[in-house]
Amino acid sequence: MKKKQLYKSIELFVSENENWQESALVYHFFEIVQIMEGSGVRIVNENNYTYKKGDIFLFTPMDCRGFKSLTTTKFCSIRFSEIFLSTEIDAVNQNSNLKWLKQLEQLFYHHNRFDSVMIQNTSDCQMISNLIANIIIEHNQRALYHEQNMQQYITLILNILSRNIIPVSNHEIIQIEEPLINRMLTYIKQNIDKPHLLKIDNISKKFNLSKNYVGEYFKKLTGENLQKYISFYKMKCVEERLLYSEYTISQISNELGFTDESHLSRQFKKYYGVSPSKFKQEFFRKLADK
Incomplete structure (x- = not known):
């Protein structure tokens, strides 16, 4: 079965398609989907459920x-990794957040195997819609502390979603061991700034x-390819810091474990065809021209 990766800690897009046909894939990340317009069928773990406007x-x-869309569908997709919700906090809270996410992952995986409707409370649905609207604003404007705000909004959404899962007495929640590949992907993301830990010898051990x-x-x-994935994910981390932080190229180099600034620049040019500074200039020039 095909898989799909997430190369940024969070990705958000609003899309409208005449014919939304997205093949069933295992995505190695969390995803919140809000149906803004339209109707169709969603396939979840080989089960078919209908969707309509307002579903989350x-x-x-x-x-x-x-x-599979039946009518023109507009939707918002918020994709994020567990790393996104555990950054910028101390180690104790980070471990607590990761444990909480694992519990939610088990709970929602079980729910998605048996049930079609998640949001039962109308006011909760409206609350989530408002939070998603705020996330879109924060994501698009990229103002100061936008990532921290998005973290808080997503955490609130997850809490509201959790209380809307109706316990099903016929199905006891089974503790499912997290797949090895998920643990490997998390390990890579957590240690992207430590090249020595991402060598084959260390990963195999x-x-x-x-x-x-x-x-x-x-x-x-x-x-x-494992090494290509690590390199590409690292370049995406560089890109995010380059465009959405005040870090200098030297600071980014130090943070992500490059040998020096010239090493980062060589690797970046290999993937993007231009130097980091040129890439940043072109990005903001195009932004200003819009």
């Missing part, structure tokens, strides 16, 4: 999901895989 869903990294099998396993489960 949460998918976990373990869910296989897809969509961490996950008890032979050095010869690590790359093969990763490609089999994600369709991507």
Whole structure:
């Protein structure tokens, strides 16, 4: 079964399609979807459920999901990794947040296997819609503290979604071990600033895989080369800091574990075709021209 990756800690887009046909894939990240207009069918873990305007869903990294529109559909998708909700806080709170997310992941995965409707309370649905509208504003404006605000909004949405899951007495929630590939992806994201921990030797020891099998396993489960994935994800981290922070290239280099500023610039030009400073200039020039 095909998989899909997330190369940023959070991605948001609002889309309108005449014919929304999204094949069922396992996405290795959380996703909140709000149906703004339209109707159709959503496929979740091989089950088909209808969707309509106003519906809101949460998918976990373990869910296989897809969509088929029956009428023109406009939707908002907020995709985020567990890393996004655990940044900028101390180690104690970070561990607490990650544990909370794991519990939610188990709860929602179970729910998505058996139930079609998630939001039962009308006022809760409106509250979530307002929070999503605020997230869109924060994401688009990129004002000071926008990431922290989005973290808080998403946390509120997850809490509201959680209280709308009606316990089903016929189905006991089963503790499901997190897939190895999910743990590997989380490990890479958490240690993207520590190149020595992302060497094949260390990854193989961490996950008890032979050095010869690590790359093969990763490609089999994600369709991507392990080292290329690490490099590309790291470049996306550079891009985010370059465009949406006040960090200098030297500071970004130090934070993400590059040998020096010239090492970062060489790697960046390899992927983007221009230097980091040129890339930043062109981005803000195009933004000003809009």
